[in-house]
Amino acid sequence: MEEKKVVIELDNVRRDFKVGEETVHALRGVTFKIYEGEFVTIMGSSGSGKSTLLNQLGCLDTPTSGEYYLDGIPVRKMKKNERALLRNRKIGFVFQNYNLLPKTTAVENVELPLMYNSRYSARERKEAAIEALKAVGLGDRLYHKSNQMSGGQMQRVAIARALVNNPTIILADEATGNLDTRTSYEMLVLFQKLFKEGRTIIFVTHNPEIARYSSRNITLRDGKIREDVINTDIQSAAEALAALPVNQDD
Amino acid sequence: MNYLNLLKVAIKAIASNKFRSFLSMLGIIIGVAAVIIMMAIGQGSKESVRQNISQMGTNLLMVRPGADMRGGVRQDPSAMQTLKQEDYDAIVQNKKYVTYVSPEVSAGGQVIYGANNTTTTVYGESIEYFDIKQWDVELGDSFSDEDIRKAAKVCVVGKTIIDELMPNVSEPIGKTIRFKSIPLRIVGVLKSKGFNSWGMDQDNVIIAPYTTVMKRILAQTYFSGINCSSITEELTDNAIDELTDILRQRHKIKDGEEDDFTIRSQQEIMETMSSTMDSITIILVVAAAFSLIVAGIGIMNIMLVSVTERTKEIGLRMSVGARGIDISSQFLIESIMISVTGGVLGILLGWLGTVLCANFGLPVSIPLWSIFLSFAVCTLIGILFGFFPAKKAATMDPIEAIRYE
Numbered sequence: 001m002e003e004k005k006v007v008i009e010l011d012n013v014r015r016d017f018k019v020g021e022e023t024v025h026a027l028r029g030v031t032f033k034i035y036e037g038e039f040v041t042i043m044g045s046s047g048s049g050k051s052t053l054l055n056q057l058g059c060l061d062t063p064t065s066g067e068y069y070l071d072g073i074p075v076r077k078m079k080k081n082e083r084a085l086l087r088n089r090k091i092g093f094v095f096q097n098y099n100l101l102p103k104t105t106a107v108e109n110v111e112l113p114l115m116y117n118s119r120y121s122a123r124e125r126k127e128a129a130i131e132a133l134k135a136v137g138l139g140d141r142l143y144h145k146s147n148q149m150s151g152g153q154m155q156r157v158a159i160a161r162a163l164v165n166n167p168t169i170i171l172a173d174e175a176t177g178n179l180d181t182r183t184s185y186e187m188l189v190l191f192q193k194l195f196k197e198g199r200t201i202i203f204v205t206h207n208p209e210i211a212r213y214s215s216r217n218i219t220l221r222d223g224k225i226r227e228d229v230i231n232t233d234i235q236s237a238a239e240a241l242a243a244l245p246v247n248q249d250d
Numbered sequence: 251m252n253y254l255n256l257l258k259v260a261i262k263a264i265a266s267n268k269f270r271s272f273l274s275m276l277g278i279i280i281g282v283a284a285v286i287i288m289m290a291i292g293q294g295s296k297e298s299v300r301q302n303i304s305q306m307g308t309n310l311l312m313v314r315p316g317a318d319m320r321g322g323v324r325q326d327p328s329a330m331q332t333l334k335q336e337d338y339d340a341i342v343q344n345k346k347y348v349t350y351v352s353p354e355v356s357a358g359g360q361v362i363y364g365a366n367n368t369t370t371t372v373y374g375e376s377i378e379y380f381d382i383k384q385w386d387v388e389l390g391d392s393f394s395d396e397d398i399r400k401a402a403k404v405c406v407v408g409k410t411i412i413d414e415l416m417p418n419v420s421e422p423i424g425k426t427i428r429f430k431s432i433p434l435r436i437v438g439v440l441k442s443k444g445f446n447s448w449g450m451d452q453d454n455v456i457i458a459p460y461t462t463v464m465k466r467i468l469a470q471t472y473f474s475g476i477n478c479s480s481i482t483e484e485l486t487d488n489a490i491d492e493l494t495d496i497l498r499q500r501h502k503i504k505d506g507e508e509d510d511f512t513i514r515s516q517q518e519i520m521e522t523m524s525s526t527m528d529s530i531t532i533i534l535v536v537a538a539a540f541s542l543i544v545a546g547i548g549i550m551n552i553m554l555v556s557v558t559e560r561t562k563e564i565g566l567r568m569s570v571g572a573r574g575i576d577i578s579s580q581f582l583i584e585s586i587m588i589s590v591t592g593g594v595l596g597i598l599l600g601w602l603g604t605v606l607c608a609n610f611g612l613p614v615s616i617p618l619w620s621i622f623l624s625f626a627v628c629t630l631i632g633i634l635f636g637f638f639p640a641k642k643a644a645t646m647d648p649i650e651a652i653r654y655e
Contacts, residue, residue: 058569060569060648088570093570099565099652103266112566115255116576165570
């Protein structure tokens with residue numbers, strides 16, 4: 001682990017919100033490092049500061065104090081537009097409710113992050129999108145529109161969209177939350193595949209089961225890290241999927 | 251995001267809400283069409299008035315008595331008796347910038363031939379009147395200098411007089427008509443001029459030697475006016491100065507005193523009429539322009555709805571790296587597209603409306619610049635009324651936007 005590159009470093013990150021007269025301390029000094037190629041699950045019940053942490057990691061928000069380094073770049077004092085650029089180049093988001101553009105084809109959805117990157121020509125954009133869709137197993141559904149796809153397919157498109165800009169980290173927010181058990185395992189199989197390919201994945205969830213399939217688990221409680229453990233016995237999601245009763249869905 | 255992509259996104263957004271987009275375009279369509287039609291009518295009427303005025307004569311200068319004050323009371327110009335034969339003679343002798351001169355006296359009344367009668371106006375003129383008015387004698391001839399000297403009882407008549415008085419007479423020349431018991435022998439018939447834009451029948455006239463009208467019909471010694479032509483349009487001002495000098499000298503008006511006559515040129519009348527037409531056009535166009543502002547507010551309203559509806563999309567775009575400017579240009583281009591498309595359709599509708607107006611006999615002419623203006627105004631409306639919704643979209647918090655339900 002020591003020789004691995006640090007992609008995320010949080011140094012005593014605090015985030016306070018003013019709610020009326022009171023100050024809510026959502027994060028009360030969080031410090032950790034995430035190395036390249038890790039599959040980290042971040043757990044916590046609601047109110048633990050999980051969402052706030054996710055917003056920090058995704059550069060959607062900045063710490064009140066402390067510092068967050070993404071790929072060595074300090075984020076706290078960045079302006080909005082600089083953070084937008086950082087998100088565009090270094091982060092791939094996967095959301096719980098997929099967030100695909102309606103009435104838009106899979107390819108066009110996946111192209112979206114590259115639309116905001118002037119280095120890509122229209123042709124390169126399309127090629128990259130097709131490649132990403134093939135990587136998530138949707139090579140045969142390139143031109144299906146988002147409303148013609150199942151939940152699992154939509155989430156695959158969303159994952160392809162997160163991959164297309166070749167990001168430093170993939171940030172998944174309850175990415176299996178809206179899916180049935182079988183499809184959830186399918187997604188985990190996909191995430192494990194990406195993990196094996198060397199991608200850095202941060203998976204925020206409240207479902208403790210998922211921790212069994214990641215390489216490391218961070219548990220939050222009341223805005224602090226309660227537990228940070230390396231998983232030495234990573235379960236195979238593919239095996240779990242195979243073990244599921246077949247009649248569960250048609 | 252580059253502009254081609256922004257354009258595609260905007261087209262897609264508009265296409266996915268066709269009916270709603272069309273409704274918000276409708277305001278612009280109607281507004282632009284109204285502006286175009288109003289301008290076309292304004293321009294058309296102006297041109298037709300111009301044409302009518304130019305029919306009045308060539309480089310016409312009208313000398314009328316007037317501007318006389320007696321003890322602080324301004325006199326009615328028609329009651330003035332200041333323009334006399336001597337004035338006319340002086341102009342004829344001293345003219346340099348003036349070509350044709352004709353004194354004018356007129357009398358209205360009934361004219362009779364056989365059992366028929368009609369009401370008309372007899373104008374007393376010199377022979378040069380026909381040159382000033384560019385009016386040809388179609389049948390027969392005009393009266394002669396000799397006729398003027400002798401105050402001969404001859405006349406040249408307009409087409410309407412012939413139609414009214416002698417519908418069955420094949421050869422009107424040589425026939426004698428009676429005006430207020432004065433017999434006048436017809437020596438010529440004028441070419442028809444038709445109606446002017448004020449609806450006056452220009453052919454319902456009798457032209458007689460001015461001496462005849464003055465001495466035999468009216469028994470007066472003064473003219474109601476003197477009509478002249480300047481040599482060219484450019485020399486109109488010189489001609490006015492010349493006439494002013496001659497008349498002031500003749501009337502012995504001291505320096506610093508007001509003229510006891512007024513000279514109006516055709517150009518001046520044309521300009522007055524044009525400016526009147528212009529102000530009417532402006533009023534109409536301003537009224538139509540207000541509807542464009544209302545239409546712009548409609549667009550703003552629909553854009554605000556669109557922004558709210560697509561909060562989630564905005565959140566997504568922001569989280570994958572769209573900057574505020576990317577988001578605002580996306581919505582701005584959408585609103586510009588709505589208003590410009592509306593503008594183009596409005597121009598088409600306006601053009602159709604203009605064609606329709608022309609069919610109903612209204613004088614119309616679409617000024618080319620009004621099309622460019624409409625186009626520019628529509629773009630401006632798109633920017634102006636799209637700005638606020640676009641700004642609202644751009645300043646959204648991505649965290650809240652993405653979780654918006």
